[in-house]
Amino acid sequence: MATKPILSGAEIILECLLLEGVDLVFGYPGGTILPTYDALSKYPQLHHVLVRHEQGACHMADGYARATGKVGVAIATSGPGATNLVTGIATAMLDSTPLVCITGQVPRGVIGSDAFQEIDVTGITLPITKHNYLVTDVSELAYTIKEAFFIARTGRPGPVLIDVPKDVQNQKIEFEYPEGEIRLPGYRPPTLAPADDVAAAVELINKAQRPIILAGHGVMMSGAVAELRELAERAGIPVALTLLGTGALPEEHPLVLGMMGMHGTAASNHAIQQADVLIALGMRFDDRVTGNIKTYSPDSKKIHIDIDPSEINKNIRVDIGIAGDLRTVLTQILPGVQPTQHGAWLNQIRDWQEDSDERDIIKRDTGNTLFGAQVINDLWKFTEGAAVTVTDVGQHQMLSAQYYPHQRPATMITSGGLGTMGFGLPGAIGAKLGKPEEEVWSISGDGGFQMTLCELATAVQENAAVKIAIINNGFLGMVRQWQELFHGRRYNETVMFSPDFCKLAEAYGIPARRVTSRAEIEEAVTWARSIEGPTLLEFVVEKEEMVYPMVPAGADLHAMIRRPKPDEEEAK
């Protein structure tokens, strides 16, 4: 029997990361995590990305995880290092991203004494992690890390935090990586659906006259993309997507109606309201998706399939609720589904789509005024629709969902649930480092970009060739839109000064250009793509652009505020 190596806690952390298949971590050193950073030089296979703020580490790990499907890893020190992770952890929690965050903690002997840079990070992150740990002895460390990765990536994925006191990192022990499967008594994610639920779902689907599929993030998480397509195509069912469900089916697919909800397409929202059978797959009826739940899809029988049992009947009462792995459950359902066509229903949907086409700003001549929608749509055109877009939060985010039709899973990376401004740039860096072969565009507004722009330095240091587009309207655009609609155009604190973004980029050594008219977009995008490292394009756009359609918060889903048709606008 080979002798087991004696390793320090710090070495065990890094050894376990390698054994979990990690080759890239994002972090920031500090006092209590120093032993782990000291051990880094012994593990050259593990590449560490030095961020400029711990929030960036979390968002990068998040973008990395969403782009690659692997678990993202962020490392920070105790105290402020750990609290800086909080927004990033919450972002990952709300969007079910698998993350493992490792934080240093003050030595065990002084825990609870308000020592320098001591904070109860397991207490702070308790409600925003799937699970967390304070490791109190080095003998528990290897098992804890293995368990953390298991919990992060299985079931409904999510962030897991491991807090490791400095003296535990220095403790030495015979290292043995726990063999075999993790057994957790209280953790058994559901898989199969009960046969009678499957039969009932099949019957509803086969009898439907006006069915609609609502496809969410879970479709991609469970790897059910092919099963979704099979169900939709065989039974002729149109598919509406959630924001995070973007890419579950190509948006050019004739059955895809685009996004649903607050800024969803009119076709999606009307179809949901008039459907007789609603098939919700791997989504959670967020309030941004449902509008007023009392009037939501009132005439439909509802089937809801999700891995998380606590999501069933949480917001919307359903007729058939199945807690299970979506791919497995769809595989159970598919054999019973009969080939069907819903000609009249699809014709009705076409009418809604044609009405929307008439209102679309893309087809209008807007003279010298550049609109964000046009920028995003031209970006789509000149990147051949093939880029991974990582957005911030606000108008440009909704425009990216509407005007950059995504064709593949994991190409629209965005903070959906938490709506974290500042996610875009670090998220894009993480995505690019995880998928260097992809063209990655970070799309931000002038507001969100300024929240995490310090990560420009990280992009340069890592030579992460992200293409950065700033849609600059001089406002916090989405808040301004709400002020215009609901607060009598009182633009309190939404007008925003910004630095000269091009000069700023140049200060970091990043080539940059400013675009002010539509005619310049093609040349600028082509130029940005021709440069090897990171580049930045600032698009100066209309200040008071509106994102349409819009369902006001809490309003009925069909009560959309629409962009007027051209003749209606003239009549005004």
Next chain:
Amino acid sequence: MVYAQQTMEIQPRKKHILAALVENKPGVLNRVASLFRRRNFNVDSLTVGRTHRPHMSRMTIAVDATRGDANRIRQNLYKLINVIDVAVVSNEPHVSRDLALIKVRSDDADSRNQLTELCERYPARIVDIGPKVAIVEITAQEDIVESLIAALEPIGILEMVRTGVVAMGRGIRILDSDYEPVMPGAANGNAVSIV
């Protein structure tokens, strides 16, 4: 286009009792309490104690909720990694008990006579008595405890403490205890207090 209002079935709120078998690890009570706070569920009472297995504790949680909410609470509790099994005990035939210690005035013959009489009518007894006060103990179903408290009120209650409800399903149905700890160090039999 006019859409019908969805008719939401209104469920009555009533008392529900949940039992949760949890791993005996630091912070578990905190996780459960945090869950109730952030999901906006109201706890009537929460009790926790060891079981016959040192690595497991059992909680009984009484909530004022609709049946749907009670079910949501069960699912959310089960999502906690350290919760091994959970059931809404009050949905099935069950036994529940609440224990109260009630300190009452006993400084005259009348009050003493009343106390003795009440202890005969209720499953209660006097566990401490002095010239001025007595302590009455009762272990019973919660409504019976409430009834005794109401009966003692006129005599003069000075202080009171209750354990909160503990409950167990009748018959052979039990919470899943088919679990042995796997984490090194956790199986040494020295149960760590989870509080």
